[in-house]
Amino acid sequence: xxxxxxxxxxxxxxxxxxxxxxxxxxxxxxxxxxxxxxxxxxxxxxxxxxxxxxxxxxxxxxxxxxxxxxxxxxxxxxxxxxxxxxxxxxxxxxxxxxxxxxxxxxxxxxxxxxxxxxxxxxxxxxxxxxxxxxxxxxxxxxxxxxxxxxxxxxxxxxxxxxxxxxxxxxxx
Numbered sequence: 001x002x003x004x005x006x007x008x009x010x011x012x013x014x015x016x017x018x019x020x021x022x023x024x025x026x027x028x029x030x031x032x033x034x035x036x037x038x039x040x041x042x043x044x045x046x047x048x049x050x051x052x053x054x055x056x057x058x059x060x061x062x063x064x065x066x067x068x069x070x071x072x073x074x075x076x077x078x079x080x081x082x083x084x085x086x087x088x089x090x091x092x093x094x095x096x097x098x099x100x101x102x103x104x105x106x107x108x109x110x111x112x113x114x115x116x117x118x119x120x121x122x123x124x125x126x127x128x129x130x131x132x133x134x135x136x137x138x139x140x141x142x143x144x145x146x147x148x149x150x151x152x153x154x155x156x157x158x159x160x161x162x163x164x165x166x167x168x169x170x171x172x
Contacts, residue, residue: 043170046076050155050172057153065153066090066097070126073099076157077124084161089136092153096131098138100124106160109139145171 053072057065073088077100080086087100087108101124102108108119113133119125136147138158147156159170 043172046157047172049076050157054153054155069153069155070097070099074124077101080159082123084159085140086160087138087140087158088155089138089147089157090153090155091129091131091149093134093149093151094131096129096136096149098125098127098129100126107139107141111137111139140169141167143169145169 049072053068056062057068062068069088069090073090076088077086082101083103085101085103085106085108087098087102089096089098091097096112098110098119100108100119102119102122104122109116110119110127110129111117112129112131116139119127121127131149134149136149136156138145138147140158140160145158147154157170157172161168
């Protein structure tokens with residue numbers, strides 16, 4: 001009888017030690033993951049802020065929507081960081097604006113119905129275009145991204161960054 005109680009004690013002690021070890025390993029891994037996640041722009045947060053911005057614009061009946069969208073784009077470019085390629089394109093079926101931060105090694109072309117135009121500006125920039133088409137194509141480092149412009153104001157974004165020698169692109 002005493003041998004069985006001793007074996008049960010050791011068995012429970014091993015289970016407790018393994019549980020504590022696994023708990024510490026899991027805690028360490030989640031702490032590392034949270035730190036790395038901070039390097040990645042949060043697409044969900046950005047989409048929510050854009051939705052709230054459009055709610056504000058329609059509710060308050062803002063006349064100069066271009067100014068508000070330009071300010072929003074520039075503030076978000078600063079928030080995301082200057083070490084990432086970040087582009088916001090907005091407008092309607094008459095005009096569009098491209099606001100961005102382009103790194104030196106990045107190639108960017110815009111096609112708004114008149115063929116590809118190279119964006120040679122590096123750093124922060126803003127370009128305005130007359131527009132009478134329903135789509136815009138941005139070609140970022142040889143990869144084409146198509147944005148469909150619906151009736152009314154539209155806002156899209158494209159974020160490119162390199163982490164751990166891997167390139168990530170977020171589009172919305």
